Amino acid sequence: MFTNQSNNTFNHGIHPPENKEETNKLPIRQFPFSPVIILPTAQHLGKPSEIIIREGQEVARGQILANATGYMSVPLHSPVSGRIRKITNVPTISGKMVPGIIIEPFAASGQEVMEGNPVDVNHATPEEILKAIQDAGIVGLGGAAFPTHVKLKVPEGKVCEDLLINGIECEPFLTTDHRVMLEQAEDIFMGIRYLLRATQAKQVIIGIEANKQDAADYLTGLIPEDLPLKVKVVPVKYPQGAEKMLITSILGKEIPSGGLPIDVKVVVVNVATTAEIGRLLPHGRGIQERVITITGPGVSKKGNYRIAIGTPLRFVLEQVGVEDTVSEVYMGGPMMGVAVSNLDISIVKGTSGIVVFTEREAKKDPKVYPCIKCGACVDACPISLNPSKLGILAKYEEYDKMAEQYNLLDCFECGSCSYVCPSHIPLVQYFRLSKTIVRKRIAS
């Protein structure tokens, strides 16, 4: 197995401008409730949840609105106390219309939350904890929105030795994980206790990039004595926050192509997800809000906000003082986030940030030149693919060849290749398209 433990990082990767200094000193603030809350039922990877309330019904904050529909699904809780105005198709970031719920919060809707059954960390079995995590509606808050209980389930015959808490946050502009680490240390430690019990891991490492040294020092100083916990600082590099890269950086192990972290006896959980587990499970609450960074040159009130899930994007932009001249809005960060085509979508569980660029910064559709075979993308690709060759094959629609001979499906769309390409070839867009087509062909 290939190891490079000596330099504490992975091979290749890029160094985009971080742009975090404007928000990383700003404490997390509560965002107001919007006059309407839009909740799609497909906020996580897997099956959408099934709506169990009816139009006109009054719901309490924290009440379950939609049940999980199987193992790869989580329930949906009401983020506000209010009245169900409509159950209808609502737009999502993917552009699809999915069944959803529109709630009108009561003017007097407060912060109190309806609670369920608390889970005692010292006595619950791993299965009980996983069930509680699913019941709390928790998904990966880093952006992928993968149901956390599925990720934590150690398959039969495998063991988890190391539990990695991902506090890397390598995406430019975003500072949510940074602030969570500085402000919710107790929640993180409580979350780790639950995770340790659920996975039976032997040790825990919190991975933090060197640009968040203050968070690393702060957490190191607070580690409870009974936790087998270490904080490890790694050099700044994009895309270190990707699971595969993080494991290589911290443990020096490499996940085989097509494999999962558990194949090298590791489970990785995002630090915000950990904090949310530690915050919700002792009270038996469901997830109704999350921390997001709202930043970018187009925003006048930049900051880190705790915001109700389902808050419409249009309301968010109004509140943070975005002018009408906006030309590009990203959900997530500028590297792996998605450009928004519709301001009527809402904040979902997987939204980690909103970045707004004005017309001045937005790139004016740069001219695409042919590939000059400079190899910059090959040097940038963190998983050592050959983006140059893949790009050429994509152009000629040789999708099967890309998948079979050039490991297209290992690409996790970090965008490093497009970022460095001097010819402005939209490589990662080609790969996203090719992956969709290949997956469709495999499925049929």
Place this chain on the structure above:
Amino acid sequence: MSILTAFLALGGLTLLLAVLLIVANKKFYVYEDPRIDQVEDMLPHANCGACGFPGCRLFAEALVSGDVLPGKCSVSAEQDRVEIADFLGVNLGSEEKRVARLACNGGTNVAINRANYTGIPTCQASALVSGGGKGCFWGCLGYGDCQVVCDFDAIQMNQFSIPEVDVDKCTACGDCVEACPKGLFSIEPISHRLWVACKSLEKGDDVLDDCEVGCTACGKCAMDAPANLIEMVNNLPVINYSENHNTRIPIERCPTGAIVWLDDKLGAQKGKEAKIIVRKGQKMMGGS
């Protein structure tokens, strides 16, 4: 002397291999009907798959074995089909001509864009970026993937970036059906003149906000139509083509012209009460 050895050795080897080939040729001979080759030559070699077979060769095999009739090939000319039928001594077999129909009429002059998309200029790629910039999620994105994929030049993008199908050239091969990421094309018998040119599952003003020619699910067509012909399902009229559908009545009161009459010569005809669209330029958000 040595040259002789080489000559004999290679000559012997050649002879041996030749004998082997002859034996193999006789022993492993598979009889194939010679008519398959001849029929294949008479077919158009388009390999389009409209007949339901994965290419002209396999269609020829099926023809010779009598599984299908020549009329199934929608690409070849009438006289070629007659020739094949005569050659094989079978009936021509009548297949009604089928063509690709598009269930959207939301061109740039009537449907808004919420966002400008820049990137790979294909429908497939733009559909992956938040579903494309179009206001209507179900609507045609207008980058012309269907035009590119059509082997018969039957699809042309019109001035409003909506594909128009030339029914004479269309062979119903179905390539456009697969190419469209929004699934707007379908292959329909040409006699299906009554057609719903909208796929939006929204209703009322939600539709009109995005597109002036979308179906608002008012239900007038279903009310006017003969019994059982049209049923409203998921905010869209669904035409039951097993009923007698040769009537223009349902289109007449449609307020937006979402349900149309497909005329061979005049193209899609809207009803009398349909809103008349005079705008030639692009429809902007919020504009009337």
